[in-house]
Amino acid sequence: MAEPADSTSSLSLSLSLPADFRRDDFMALHRRDAQELSERVTELSLSKGLLWRGAPACLSMDFVADAVRVGLDADVPPQAGDAAALAAMARRMLGLTQPVAEFERAHHGHPQLGGLIAARPGLRVPQTSTPFEALVWAVTGQQISVHAAISLRRRLMQLVGKRHGGGLLCHPSPEQLAALEPEQLGQAGFSRAKTRTLLELSRRTADGDLPLQGWLDGGAPEEIAARLLALPGIGPWTVSYALLRGYGWLDGSLHGDVAVRRGLQRLLEREEAVSPRETEQWLQGFAPWRALVGAHLWAMQTAAAY
Numbered sequence: 001m002a003e004p005a006d007s008t009s010s011l012s013l014s015l016s017l018p019a020d021f022r023r024d025d026f027m028a029l030h031r032r033d034a035q036e037l038s039e040r041v042t043e044l045s046l047s048k049g050l051l052w053r054g055a056p057a058c059l060s061m062d063f064v065a066d067a068v069r070v071g072l073d074a075d076v077p078p079q080a081g082d083a084a085a086l087a088a089m090a091r092r093m094l095g096l097t098q099p100v101a102e103f104e105r106a107h108h109g110h111p112q113l114g115g116l117i118a119a120r121p122g123l124r125v126p127q128t129s130t131p132f133e134a135l136v137w138a139v140t141g142q143q144i145s146v147h148a149a150i151s152l153r154r155r156l157m158q159l160v161g162k163r164h165g166g167g168l169l170c171h172p173s174p175e176q177l178a179a180l181e182p183e184q185l186g187q188a189g190f191s192r193a194k195t196r197t198l199l200e201l202s203r204r205t206a207d208g209d210l211p212l213q214g215w216l217d218g219g220a221p222e223e224i225a226a227r228l229l230a231l232p233g234i235g236p237w238t239v240s241y242a243l244l245r246g247y248g249w250l251d252g253s254l255h256g257d258v259a260v261r262r263g264l265q266r267l268l269e270r271e272e273a274v275s276p277r278e279t280e281q282w283l284q285g286f287a288p289w290r291a292l293v294g295a296h297l298w299a300m301q302t303a304a305a306y
Contacts, residue, residue, distance in 0.1 A: 011072045011086055015096070020122025023063055025299075026094060029126045033150050038157055038169040049168030050129050052076065054175075056164040059129070061090065068094070075165065092216075095124030098248050103289045112267055113286070116296040125295045127245050131212040132205055133171045134246030135228075138238045139197050140190075155188040174205035174212075197233030204231070212246070221249045244291045251287055254294035255280035263297030 017023075023044075030039045030046050040047045046061040057074035070090045072082075091097055100122060108117050117123075128134040140156070141149035159180065160172040177198060185195040204210040215224055224247070225239045240252025254260045255276045264282060265274045274282075283290040 010074075011078050011083055013070050013083060013087055013090075015068050015070060015087065015090060015094070017063075017066050017068055017094075018096070018122065019066065021066075021094070021096075022120070022122055022124065025123065026126045032146070033154055035154060037154055038171065040168065047166070047168060048129070049164045049166075049170040051162065051170050051173050052082075053079075054173065056162055056170050058164045058166045058168055059090075061094075073164070073166065089129060092127045092248060093129060095126055095248065098124050098250060098292070100124055100292065103250070103292055107286065107289070113293060113296065116267070116300070120296065120299055123292075123296060123299060125244055125248065125250070125292065127248055129171070131216065131242070131246030132174055134244075135201060135212070135238075135242045136171070136177070136198065137245065138242040139194055139201065139233065141241075142194065142233075142238060152189050156185075156190075159184060159188050174202045178202035178206045193233050197231065200231055201234075216247065219247075221247070221251070240291060244295075250289050250292040252291040252294075253280055253283050254291055255283055257294065257298075259301055260294045260297045263300040266300055267297065 027041050027043070027046065030048065031041045033039065038049045044063045046059075048059045050057055050059055052072065052074040053076055055075040057072055057076075060069075060071040060073070062069040062071075068090070070086060072086050104117050104121065107113050110117075128137065136156070137149070137153060140152050144152075156177075157169040157171060160176050162170045162172060162176065164170060180199070182192075182195050182199065185198065186192065190198065201210070205212050210227060211219075221243055224243065228234050228239050228242070229236070235256075237254065237256035240254050241257075243249040243252050244254075261274045261276065261279050264279055265272075268274065283293060286293045
């Protein structure tokens with residue numbers, strides 16, 4: 001339940017956490033950018049700049065025992081429904097909607113995967129605040145290192161320059177990104193191919209052709225994937241990753257991910273590299289949990305970086 005706050009622009013609520021919630025995994029994802037221009041993380045708290053109904057806002061999460069205190073300080077006054085929307089967003093971001101217990105019951109006895117599950121019980125995949133943010137990150141990270149992707153993401157937010165009063169930069173909206181010129185993205189370090197993809201994605205989202213936010217209310221993953229794959233520069237890895245981070249879809253096949261293949265190579269104790277095709281075939285046996293298995297393989301290395 002939302003509680004009254006001193007400021008007309010603030011909301012606060014509390015969410016219970018399961019006993020196996022892995023707070024450090026969640027924090028590590030938001031600690032990727034050491035410059036902390038858009039997220040600030042301590043051991044027990046997160047502050048994140050984002051847009052709320054188009055206005056700059058700061059989302060806060062403070063962890064205490066078996067609960068998290070969620071706050072929103074926005075540059076617009078709250079409206080009816082904001083408390084429910086904030087709770088739903090926070091639950092998604094924390095991965096609380098993901099049925100990981102069912103997955104663990106199904107595969108805890110697997111001769112290879114069982115050991116990973118036992119080592120990291122309750123592993124969830126933290127999600128982005130919006131599906132659009134997940135897609136922009138997925139496109140940004142194509143074919144480059146995580147470190148380079150973080151740098152590009154930072155420059156993109158600096159380019160748009162939307163900042164909350166507390167100082168944190170906010171991830172741009174589709175409308176803001178669509179308003180940029182290709183030359184601006186190029187000067188920020190984006191390739192021509194990524195520039196084209198980001199602008200097309202932003203324009204189609206802004207005009208409603210891609211109802212990314214609306215799909216949170218029950219869009220079929222197969223339909224979403226088909227619509228996204230029709231865009232230039234978006235392939236299966238980008239779609240699977242974006243569906244995982246943006247919608248919590250746990251069955252995308254991440255066999256094209258280098259870190260997933262390295263994790264599988266280590267898990268299988270192979271000296272030679274595991275090919276994308278071999279990885280795809282191995283993951284197929286874990287449908288409908290293939291992306292969650294991929295997250296466990298990430299966690300063998302540096303899962304928080306992805």
